[in-house]
Structures are given as C-alpha cells and as structure tokens.
Amino acid sequence: MDGIPLGSSYTWASARAAGVTRRQIERDGHRIGQGLYLSQAVEPTLLERCRAWSRLLPAEASFGGATAAVLRGAPLAEPSRPTVVLPPHLVVPARRELVRLVRTLGPEDVGDHAGIRVTSGPQTFLDLAAALPPHELVAVGDALMRGGHLDAVGLVRRLVRADRVRGVVRARACAPLLNGLAQSRPESHLRYWLSTSTLPPPEVQVPVRDRRGRVVAHGDLGYSRWKVLLEYEGRQHAERDQFRRDVDRYSLMAIDGWLLLRFADHHLGGPFAVVERTRRALLSRGWRPDPC
Known part of the structure; x- marks a missing residue:
C-alpha cells in the first residue's frame, strides 16, 4: 500500500498507526470484521x-x-x-x-x-x-x-x-x-450405507489381478469372495483420458469374472438403491443372508 508493508491482512488501528490514510484503507482493504481488513491483493480464502x-x-x-x-x-x-x-x-x-x-x-x-x-x-x-x-x-x-x-x-x-x-x-x-483408503465423499457414503445394512461390510480399494497375479485394477468397494465390485462414477469419469482408462479397467474386471455395479450422483440421495442392488448382486453370486 504505497510502500507501507501491511501484509495480507491488517487492523484499522495498525494501518492508521503506520501512516495509511482512511481513503487508502477503503480503497485497498476488504472489511471482514469490525476493524479488520483483508488486502484486495490476496484471495479471500478461508485460510486467509x-x-x-x-x-x-x-x-x-x-x-x-x-x-x-x-x-x-x-x-x-x-x-x-x-x-x-x-x-x-x-x-x-x-x-x-x-x-x-x-x-x-x-x-x-x-x-x-x-x-x-x-x-x-x-x-x-x-x-x-x-x-x-x-x-x-x-x-x-x-x-x-x-x-x-x-x-x-x-x-x-x-x-x-x-x-x-x-x-x-x-x-x-x-x-x-472410518477408513483412510476411501478416495471420495461418495465412496464413504456408499460404504456407510452398506456397512450399516444387513449385508456384509464391503472391502475398500479391492485389487483385481490378472492370471499372473499382478494387480491390474482396483474397485472402489467390493466383495472379493463373491467377485462383486462397486464403482462411483463422478464427473471426472466423463473426461476423455479417464473414460479410456475406465474402459480398459472395466474390461479387465469383466474378463476375470467380476460383476461390476456402477453408481452416480443421483444414487446418493439415500441408501435404498445402493443396498438393494448390491443385495441382488451378492445373491446372484451365492451369498446368503444369515438365517439368524
């Protein structure tokens, strides 16, 4: 501010004590509280x-x-x-x-x-x-x-x-x-709904291996025993490069016998669709609920 170093934020009192005029403060400062200003030169992020x-x-x-x-x-x-x-x-x-x-x-x-x-x-x-x-x-x-x-x-x-x-x-x-392997908020929601249902708790970041035992892909969530995978499709999956990678990944999963369930944002309104579709997929692969 005209050669007076006030930093990214300052108080009215400190600016005036440094010789800054009222007009300069009004022109440079973004008021965020009584007597407290954020310089127009910085982005008003939460951290700032x-x-x-x-x-x-x-x-x-x-x-x-x-x-x-x-x-x-x-x-x-x-x-x-x-x-x-x-x-x-x-x-x-x-x-x-x-x-x-x-x-x-x-x-x-x-x-x-x-x-x-x-x-x-x-x-x-x-x-x-x-x-x-x-x-x-x-x-x-x-x-x-x-x-x-x-x-x-x-x-x-x-x-x-x-x-x-x-x-x-x-x-x-x-x-x-809680699981630190979850990669996104939607993944966490899906896992919570499945974990608190009558279904088995899902695994996170399930590895998919080729015939030589090499890991060639990961599913967001899944059940290795029954070869059922769940994937959340966010906006990034519509990007060209990501879409191509997904095509290869899903093909590798299918070749090895995995049943893939794909979910999107319109499934995040509640647990019913996620739990019911997963239930039907597990039943088709031989899972049976505990009779008790």
Whole structure:
C-alpha cells in the first residue's frame, strides 16, 4: 500500500498507526470484521480469513468445527463464518462474523495448520458429530484419515475422554467405520450405507489381478469372495483420458469374472438403491443372508 508493508491482512488501528490514510484503507482493504481488513491483493480464502482473524483473537483461541475440517481437506462446504474454539475461562466480545464454541481442550487437541491454531483431527471429528448426519461424519473422518490428520488410536483416546460431550454417542458409533483408503465423499457414503445394512461390510480399494497375479485394477468397494465390485462414477469419469482408462479397467474386471455395479450422483440421495442392488448382486453370486 504505497510502500507501507501491511501484509495480507491488517487492523484499522495498525494501518492508521503506520501512516495509511482512511481513503487508502477503503480503497485497498476488504472489511471482514469490525476493524479488520483483508488486502484486495490476496484471495479471500478461508485460510486467509482465519489468518486475519488470528490478529484479533487471543492466543488460546483455535479454529474448529467445519472450519478446521475444511482447512484439513474434508469434503464440506466452506463456511461463511469461521468457527472459533475458546476455553471456558476466556471472556471475548461476541462477533457476528464468527461462530463460537466453548471447549476445554488439552495440548493434544490442538495443532498447527499453515501457521494458525486448529483443532486436532480427533477433536474436529468429535465437534462435528453433533452437527452432521452419520454418513457425512464418516466421509469427514475418512478424509481426515486420508490426509494424515486422524488415526484410530488417537480417535479412540479422544472419545474415551469425551464422556458426556454432545455428539459423542454418534462419534463412537461412526469411529469403527472410518477408513483412510476411501478416495471420495461418495465412496464413504456408499460404504456407510452398506456397512450399516444387513449385508456384509464391503472391502475398500479391492485389487483385481490378472492370471499372473499382478494387480491390474482396483474397485472402489467390493466383495472379493463373491467377485462383486462397486464403482462411483463422478464427473471426472466423463473426461476423455479417464473414460479410456475406465474402459480398459472395466474390461479387465469383466474378463476375470467380476460383476461390476456402477453408481452416480443421483444414487446418493439415500441408501435404498445402493443396498438393494448390491443385495441382488451378492445373491446372484451365492451369498446368503444369515438365517439368524
């Protein structure tokens, strides 16, 4: 700003103290909160907005909930208002631009992400358990595992300490279903619906081998015993190169006797079509439900 280094974000007070005029602030700054500005020179991403808010928040504050999940790569819509987690003893003026959560957190419940304080993977999963339906919670947990922010041991350790925390029952029910091998949100949804049905739990990233035992393809989900595979077809499968690879992959699967079920976005409204089609496929391959 005319030779005055203010950085990607700044407060009104710090800019004025540096000699910036009111008009310069109005011309350069994008106001994201009372007295807080993001420079027009940077993209107003969630990370940049959180970095800006860190200037005004106390050192004990951290970003959590959906904000932490999105920053760590979870498949959620970017929140319009960042969620800030504060300890119970801290009195901070309410700001309508922020969502506040009050939590008693230990050192293991908070970590660093790109230079800002963010709740850990296990803490983020627990906080979201009260707000998300189970299939979405599993998708978030899978993504956190896939990104290296969550593991089974650390999650169990956090849930043991949770006691009567809101959402802990759902978190404990969904925790055993998490799998870091899942490659997408739709895959997680399909696996959740199958795992909570009366069908056998599916395997993830099922290897398909040729006659020499070499792995030539992987199915998103499947049942090796009955040679049934499930694939989710996202938009990327319509791209020319991906379509060609899929043709070869599906041909290899069929040659080796695999029965392939393909699902798309219109199947994600609920479990019925996924579970029923998978049930019929398994029955055709010799699976029989437990008579009990």
